[in-house]
Amino acid sequence: MTETPEQRLHDALAGWVAKPENGPAELIDAACAALAVGLDSPALAELAGTSARDSTWGLRELAERALRELGTPLPGDIPPGYFAARGGGIARRPGTDSLRLAVVPTPDEARGFQVLVHVNGVEMTSAGAGLGMDPYALLIPFNRLTATAEPRTVPIARCGCGVYGCGSTDVTIVRDGDLVHWEWRLEVPMPRGVSFPAEQYDEEVARVAADHSWETPVRTAGRYVLTGLDHDRLRSYGLRADWVANDYRDPGVFCVALMLDDEYQVFLHTAWDGREPGDLAREVCAALALPPDQWSVGWHAIRPKQTEPPRIAGPSWRRDQRW
Structure with missing residues (x-):
């Protein structure tokens, strides 16, 4: 008890x-x-x-x-x-709880997909902040639900508007021998933490990460890109992957958005040209494997008054005028 x-x-x-x-x-x-x-x-x-x-x-x-x-x-x-x-x-706490995870479209499909979390048969994300996290935020490029002996806190639900931070539910995950414990944070969906048998937990977390049946072609390309990029190398330049999606102005163009020092967005656009997701992703990763000053990309300053290009910009960097 x-x-x-x-x-x-x-x-x-x-x-x-x-x-x-x-x-x-x-x-x-x-x-x-x-x-x-x-x-x-x-x-x-x-x-x-x-x-x-x-x-x-x-x-x-x-x-x-x-x-x-x-x-x-x-x-x-x-x-x-x-x-x-x-x-x-x-x-x-006894390990009597059960976990089931599922990736499904959001109610407003324009917002993409969400990871639903069922504990003991009850869906938790709607009971928390309202909407499950995007799979890119939990499962790709690495599985943030993997339990280790070192506790870590990960987001599990976001506001129904789609923005994490507007509404938020987190869990602190820790492996404790033959159990995995979750402690709810922020907008909690139930009044107690939960504990799962570690074997069942590991199987379910691995299963949902390996299941790509929900993916659209652009989501498959995004997964290949996010898992194929050298994130450590990008960080050495002050860069991090922000999002991947088709360009909203032209769905025939795939876009990778990077953040630079939290001061600039950098955009690499690649035409689909009828290719398979894997082929497109290989071209994207090859382009971003070059030194940044050799990239052909657009850039946008977060601060409107900033007109100078980023410090790592090369001759083929151009200011993106979408805003």
């Missing part, structure tokens, strides 16, 4: 500290509920006797004292995959 009264009190304090504008009512309710099931400590009783209408001065210190008296860690002190145990301390 992971939803202990200690965990509820812990989470209520964490939630109030994160969003004090919501008031302490949930924290006080959690203290009352803890007393009702038999927990007791001087600070817990005092906390349960306060009112949400009272001054909140000193309330955080009182709640932290209650947790310490109960032997429960403070917010931030419970590692991923563990919970505040009944009677004090922490316990490992």
Whole structure:
């Protein structure tokens, strides 16, 4: 059982500290509920006797004292995959959850595709920020859902408008022996973290990454390009891949957009000319394998008043006038 009264009190304090504008009512309710099931400590009783209408001065210190008296860690002190145990301390969350991933078109197909996340048969991205992440943000050029012993946080859902940051759901992923734990962040879709058997998790994450049945030709070309580029070499010039897609002005032209020092966008345009995605991607990667001053590309300054070309520009760099 992971939803202990200690965990509820812990989470209520964490939630109030994160969003004090919501008031302490949930924290006080959690203290009352803890007393009702038999927990007791001087600070817990005092906390349960306060009112949400009272001054909140000193309330955080009182709640932290209650947790310490109960032997429960403070917010931030419970590692991923563990919970505040009944009677004090922490316990490992059991690996009883299941995961299924699917790449599907977004409701507005103009926005492309999304990775849906089903936990225990319930779709999580719509319950979180609203829309699943684009496969390029999670699975390509590398699988960001792969679990390691080092915890890392990845985006799992974005706002329904399609922009991550306007609305966001993240998960912190960590491998813990035979389990993989997820801890929800930001706009959480459920009130607890989840833990999966590592073997089942690894199989599902590998399966969705290897399934390209959803891809359109432009998406296939994009995958080949993003996995074929030498990203370390690009970074040595201050460049990073930003997006790949057909040019909105001419769907017969494939475009790779790079960011340079977060000050410029750089565009490489390549005509499809009836070719297969792999053939087009090879030409794109070969072009970008040349030194940047040998590229034939367009550039656009992020700051409107910037009129000078980028520092790495060559003679075939031209200012893109689309804006």
